[in-house]
Amino acid sequence: MSSKILVVDDDISFCVMLKTFLEKKGFNVHNVFSAKEAESILENEFFDVVLTDIRLPDKDGIELLQLIKTKSFPTQVILMTGYTEIKTAVNAIKMGAFDYVGKPINPDEILHTINQALSKKANPIVTQEETEITATPSKSKSNAQNNTFPFVKGISDHSGQLHDYIELVAPTNMSVLIIGDSGTGKEYIAHSIHVQSKRMDKPFIAVDCGAIPKDLASSEFFGHLKGSFTGAFNDKTGHFEAANGGTLFLDEVGNLSYEVQIQLLRALQERKIKPVGSNNEIAVDIRVIAATNEDLQEAVKRGDFREDLYHRLNEFSIKAPRLSERKNDILIFANYFLEMANHDLEKDIQGFSQPVTDLFLTYDWPGNLREMKNIIKRSVLLTRGDIVQKEVLPQEMFENLTQNKPESEFQLYSSKDEEKAIVEALEKAKFNKTKAAQLLGIDRKTLYNKIKLYNIDL
Numbered sequence: 001m002s003s004k005i006l007v008v009d010d011d012i013s014f015c016v017m018l019k020t021f022l023e024k025k026g027f028n029v030h031n032v033f034s035a036k037e038a039e040s041i042l043e044n045e046f047f048d049v050v051l052t053d054i055r056l057p058d059k060d061g062i063e064l065l066q067l068i069k070t071k072s073f074p075t076q077v078i079l080m081t082g083y084t085e086i087k088t089a090v091n092a093i094k095m096g097a098f099d100y101v102g103k104p105i106n107p108d109e110i111l112h113t114i115n116q117a118l119s120k121k122a123n124p125i126v127t128q129e130e131t132e133i134t135a136t137p138s139k140s141k142s143n144a145q146n147n148t149f150p151f152v153k154g155i156s157d158h159s160g161q162l163h164d165y166i167e168l169v170a171p172t173n174m175s176v177l178i179i180g181d182s183g184t185g186k187e188y189i190a191h192s193i194h195v196q197s198k199r200m201d202k203p204f205i206a207v208d209c210g211a212i213p214k215d216l217a218s219s220e221f222f223g224h225l226k227g228s229f230t231g232a233f234n235d236k237t238g239h240f241e242a243a244n245g246g247t248l249f250l251d252e253v254g255n256l257s258y259e260v261q262i263q264l265l266r267a268l269q270e271r272k273i274k275p276v277g278s279n280n281e282i283a284v285d286i287r288v289i290a291a292t293n294e295d296l297q298e299a300v301k302r303g304d305f306r307e308d309l310y311h312r313l314n315e316f317s318i319k320a321p322r323l324s325e326r327k328n329d330i331l332i333f334a335n336y337f338l339e340m341a342n343h344d345l346e347k348d349i350q351g352f353s354q355p356v357t358d359l360f361l362t363y364d365w366p367g368n369l370r371e372m373k374n375i376i377k378r379s380v381l382l383t384r385g386d387i388v389q390k391e392v393l394p395q396e397m398f399e400n401l402t403q404n405k406p407e408s409e410f411q412l413y414s415s416k417d418e419e420k421a422i423v424e425a426l427e428k429a430k431f432n433k434t435k436a437a438q439l440l441g442i443d444r445k446t447l448y449n450k451i452k453l454y455n456i457d458l
């Protein structure tokens, strides 16, 4: 029999999308839009997993979690949360939630978390001592999984400049345009700016402009009133209002239609929005960060992107470097993604063989950090021993080697440089290994192994 999932979220279109996706994967899904509805259905029906937003119109998801746990239902609870609610979500894990996933929701990620939840029996409320042990790995796993944090900084010159720019612009209210190829970490950069800004306690709302159908764009950005068009069954809060006080991240901004560009520009200039079907204007205070992987200046020249909007979005621009330009960061990221994959897949792979390391440094990484993350996860899954070997890497990697190896960083890179990076990080962290590991983007255990491997004197 298929497992039963209850989705609790007041965003109806999101619920419908998730239901369709999960039903295709063979689950039996029921949607409700408030905590009250959830409570009443839970009185009469059993669900294997409850997937609830932390913020609900009547109560919050935490109260729903408490109800489920105090009634000792063997139901697993997964929370859906915005970046600013991570602390609450971690506390929720201490109260017995299985895990949390960050918004915007990635369907594959949620599917993976649901499958993990189903494979484990639900816990009753855990005690404080147990919490210390169980909550920590879950937290870091979720952070890694959700692409929230930690943010790996890297040690290459490109990274140094990138982080100087982030630190410089973060405390201001300037709009930022992040330009970079797909998978270079543009959303990560945007989020990093947000958490270093005065708006950090307010929402960070990420919108994939390429995924918004033209007809629904006004309602998605500005919200709508119930009954304002066919299918508007309830009032909907738009992204501008949801991000009020915080940051609105417009990913793939070049994909917006010309009409929507006009509406956006108006909203940004006037700092007011009007939901579809409403006569009332709502004042909004948002900072905009936009990202693009196409040349927007070219799009302006072609007449596809409005010049006035371009200038409004581009008060400050940041270039997200390609992974192949950050040779000195490659192994730092590789180790970080290895840890993530170990957590995720409950494995304990120790590292990469020398040929794999060499290949990582010569490969062009056309899909950048995202490609590396996926390749490493797949390799960890396929690895039977302690070390990732060349045989588990995808064939394309051997066909797409960098043609012209840059002379600078890459040729210097060897295990000697890794040793140097470790020593530098240790010195910078005044030999505090936890801090040094954080600087390097690896965990303490990996750092200990490497200190042993290179025989570093402490």
Ligand SMILES: Nc1ncnc2c1ncn2[C@@H]1O[C@H](COP(=O)(O)OP(=O)(O)OP(=O)(O)O)[C@@H](O)[C@H]1O
Binding pocket: 147, 150, 151, 152, 153, 180, 181, 182, 183, 184, 185, 186, 187, 188, 189, 251, 293, 320, 336, 369, 370, 373
């Ligand atoms: N600094 C970082 N530290 C750790 N992981 C990172 C970092 N930057 C990016 N990643 C990882 O790389 C993946 C791709 O990053 P992200 O989604 O931010 O890229 P993007 O440039 O916005 O991609 P797209 O152009 O496809 O929208 C993320 O899932 C994340 O796991």
